[in-house]
Amino acid sequence: MNLFNDLRALVIDALGSLEIDGALPSGLDFGNVTVEPPRDAAHGDMATNAAMVLAKPANLRPRDIADALAARLAQDPRVELAEVAGPGFINLRLVPSVWRDLLRKAVVAGDDFGRSDYGAGRRVNVEFVSANPTGPMHVGHVRGAVFGDALARLLAFTGHDVTREYYINDGGAQVDVLARSVYERYREAHGLSPEIREGLYPGDYLIPLGEELKAELGDSLLDQPEEVWLVRVREFATDRMMAMIREDLRALGVTMDVFYSEKSLYGTGRIEAALDALREKGLIYQGVLEPPKGKTPEDWEPREQTLFRSTAHGDDVDRPVQKSDGSWTYFAPDIAYHYDKITRGFDALIDVFGADHGGYVKRMKAAVSALSGGKVPLDIKLMQLVKLFKNGEPFKMSKRAGTFVSLRDVVDQVGPDVTRFVMLTRKNDMTLDFDFDRVLEQSKDNPVFYVQYAHARICSVLRKAAEAGVDTSDAALAGADLDRIAHEAEIALARKIAEWPRLVETAARTNEPHRIAFYLYELASEFHGLWNRGNELPELRFVQEGDPETSQAKIALAKAVAVVISAGLGILGVTPVQEMR
Structure with a gap:
């Protein structure tokens, strides 16, 4: 189904x-041979670098290899x-039937078109969001949540066995701060004035928790010392x-497979192990x-600590895992x-981490490399900031959250589908x-609308064709005479x-x-371009009056576009729409 892989296999053969035949020495490594779209579409449909990457190990001129290979x-x-171009690149132009056959396969496969076994047998853990359990998710978490979930879906689509995981940061001092903040709201529920001193969480979202705790x-717990209520209130x-x-995650369409508690690592021997x-x-x-x-010498007090030799696995400096007083550093439970x-x-x-975790990348990769003997790769994706605007002005505050715009602020205003797509643009x-x-x-400047509009237009074509008596079932479209798709603009869309x-x-x-979102916008642009040309050239319209056979062929092309957009x-x-409202 992957035409580029098929053509690469042809090149390798x-x-x-x-x-x-002796034209090339035996034992060459073909691993770096690629087949890709040429930079300039005018040069052909595909290009291979085979002659360029094999010239040196073969001790031959690239052009000589290219001439023999092209033949x-x-x-x-x-x-x-x-055709051989430049110093030895080979440009390939394919016969039109290749593109027509691919359209047929897309219609038959439906949403499975493009699905592969590329990752078959590989178990992948995607940890994302992992927000501190101290308040509502904010807009920064939205981006990480959307990215992580889309990545998990992408990996599953390519055959990987994916686990979505949320690491609950409930083992640090921040959950004690949360407990103290809730306790003040508990006092408030009893008619007392809360003391929201500096360092506590001020958001209104804690008021209902204080009332629940009272109920x-x-x-x-009133007038009790902290050591009496802290653990109980923290757990609550x-x-x-x-x-x-x-x-919040459900509102965004995100479901986790595993919620893993940091607290479960303490006192269980797991850190020590x-x-x-x-x-x-x-x-x-x-x-x-x-x-x-x-740091100046006066600021620095050298202390002996327990250190991880992370420099042996690519880090810049060794990292402390246990302090001189015997307590763990933040890095120890993460290891x-x-x-x-x-x-x-x-x-x-x-x-999937926030941008503020950039300094954590090398040390964490070093730890995983060391623990797995280099067998388990760790990829860390950093999420940069999201800047919000409304009415041309920065949008910064959510009273309920206290100091930030919450996930619900965003989803409630534009919906989960728009939120998700935009976060991947x-x-x-x-x-x-x-x-x-x-x-x-x-408008075209809004990629969410533009892609959804393309899908809705195709659904409209299918409805109108069916009303005109054209059989638009998948079986009929797959069996259509696709030789009737001949115009260069139609072939370009098929490409x-x-x-x-x-x-x-x-x-x-x-x-x-994000590559998926980019591609969908490009595909939608190609489709809308063909649609608009149909306003000037009637022969490019998807429904041809009085010609059901040609209509079926052209609708098969449109259906293949819809299949890809839906997938x-x-x-x-994101849910594809059937019509724009």
């Missing part, structure tokens, strides 16, 4: 035959022209916050770190958590502008559809779901 490729019935425990507040977070695994490799030692850059992932048998790990490491007015515009399976595999290989939106977690 042709190279193999050249080896057999072999030209013998394949799918190839209309194989559950009455006044039994964390449970309620996680329930709120789960509900992870560090023992590193100690057995000679990577844990007692030492004193150099002072941080920018234990990732060790747990490794012992659960995952073949690859992906962490920039690569994760780029800042994203989210304009509440623009994302609801009905764009052919890119879909390759694009999906590339996006999965690089863990970049692509499914990966993004």
Whole structure:
């Protein structure tokens, strides 16, 4: 189904035959041979770099290899022209029947078109969101949640066995701060003035929790010292916050497979076991770190600590895991958590972090490399900031949340589908502008609308064709006489559809779901362009009056576009619309 893979296989077979004939030395590595769209579509449908990458190991001129290879490729019935360009690139032009056959396959496959077994047998853990359970999810979490879920969907679409995981940061000091903040709201529920001192969470979202705590425990905690109520209130507040977070995720269309508690690592021997695994490799030692850059001697007190020799696995400096007073650093439970992932048998790990975690990347990769013996790769994706605008002005405040715009603020105003698509219109490491007015515009400048409009237009074509008596069932469209699709504009759209399976595999290989959103916009643009040309050239209209056979062929082309848009939106977690309202 992946035409580019099929043509690459053709190139590899042709190279193999050249080896057999003695035109190439035997034993060459074809791993870097690619077949891709040429940079300039005027040069052909596909291009291969085979001659360029094999010239040096073969001790031959690229042009000599290219001439011999092009002659072999030209013998394949799918190839209309194989032409050597420049120093040795080969441009291929395919016969039109290749594109027509691919349209037929797309119609038959439906939403499975482009699905592959690229990742078959590989278990992947995608950890994302992992917000502290101290309040509602904010807009920064939205981007990470959408990215992580779309990535998980993308990997599943390409055959991976995916686990979506949320790491609950409930083992640090922030949950004690939450407990103290809720306790003040509990006092407030009893008619007392809350003391929301500096360092506590001020959001109104804690008021209902104080009332719930009063309903559950009455006044039994009033005027009690902190050591009496802290643990009880902390557990109560964390449970309620996680329930709120789960509900926020559901509103966004995100469902986790695993919620993993950081607190479960403490006092259970799991942290010690992870560090023992590193100690057995000679990577844990007692030492004193150099002072941080920018610190003066008066600011620095050298202390012996337990250190992880992370520099042995690519980090810049070794990292402390246990302080001189015996307490764990923040890094220690994170090591234990990732060790747990490794012992659960995952073949690859992906962490989706906020941009403020950039300094954590090397140390975490070093830990996973050390714990897995380099066998389990860890890819960390950093989410850059989201800047919100409304009425042309920055949109910054949510009273309920206290100091930020919450996930619900965004979803309630524009809906989950728009939210999800827009969050993927920039690569994760780029800042994203989210304009509440623009994302609801009905214009080409709004990618959500433009892609959905293409799908809705095709649904409208199918309805009108059926009303005119044209059989638009999948079986009828797959059996249509696709030779009636002959105009260059139609073939160009078919070529764009052919890119879909390759694009999906590339996006999965690089863990970049934004590529799907980009491609869908390009495909929608090609489709709308053909539609608009039909206003000037009646022969390009999808429904041809009095000619059901030609109509079926052209509608098959439109249906193939709808198939790809539907599959692509499914990966993004967006529902394709049947009509625009």
